[in-house]
Amino acid sequence: MFKKRTYTLEEAKKALENYCAYQERYHKEVRQKLQGMYMIPEAIDVIIVHLLQHNYLNEERFTKAYVSGKLKHKKWGKQRLIQELKKRDISKVNITKALAEINDEEYLNIFNDLAEKKFGLIKERNIYKRKKKLADYLLYRGWEAFLVYDKVNELVT
The missing domain is CATH 1.10.10 (Arc Repressor Mutant, subunit A)
Incomplete structure (x- = not known):
């Protein structure tokens, strides 16, 4: 034992x-x-x-690093980031601060690149199923619904 x-x-x-x-x-x-x-x-x-x-543990610093890393590497949207941080019992103040540091232009560039890349990989011929697959993928990754549906309608015609 x-x-x-x-x-x-x-x-x-x-x-x-x-x-x-x-x-x-x-x-x-x-x-x-x-x-x-x-x-x-x-x-x-x-x-x-x-x-x-002794500054080994700093929740604000953790939150900023987490948001930055998951946005750049996993390409998560703000909704998914908020959800994951809440699971970790991070305070609303720290979540708000970290999200405020996201550059809007960079955020939209990441979103557009992700949407266009995924759209190119969807082999479905039916236009409605294609739209649904793209929208579901982007929503799952936490991107805001208004961004997702605008982009889906722009790409799938």
Whole structure:
């Protein structure tokens, strides 16, 4: 049988400093990691305060990095970004700040490139099914409905 690994407060602090330094983390994720290390609630609170004070853990910074990364790499729209951040218990203030930093021109360019690329890959001959496939794809990725339907009508004629 495996023995549970126990950590002193200092060992856990050091481990979580490394965990947070590796990539941006959010509070809930760090709390889950500490619970997985079998830390008691009082120790978890002490470690989270330590990480916040030493700037290892910064939810605003996490949110901005998350939004930027998912927009550029996964090509998610604002609706999907908001949904995913809410799942992670990120505050509305931080979500709003991060979304405000998105450059509108860049956002629309990413949307247009994605829509045109996907449109070129849809082999469906029926015009209505083609429109539906494109619209469903873009909506699933979190793009706003007004953008999606305007683009679908522009591309599928």
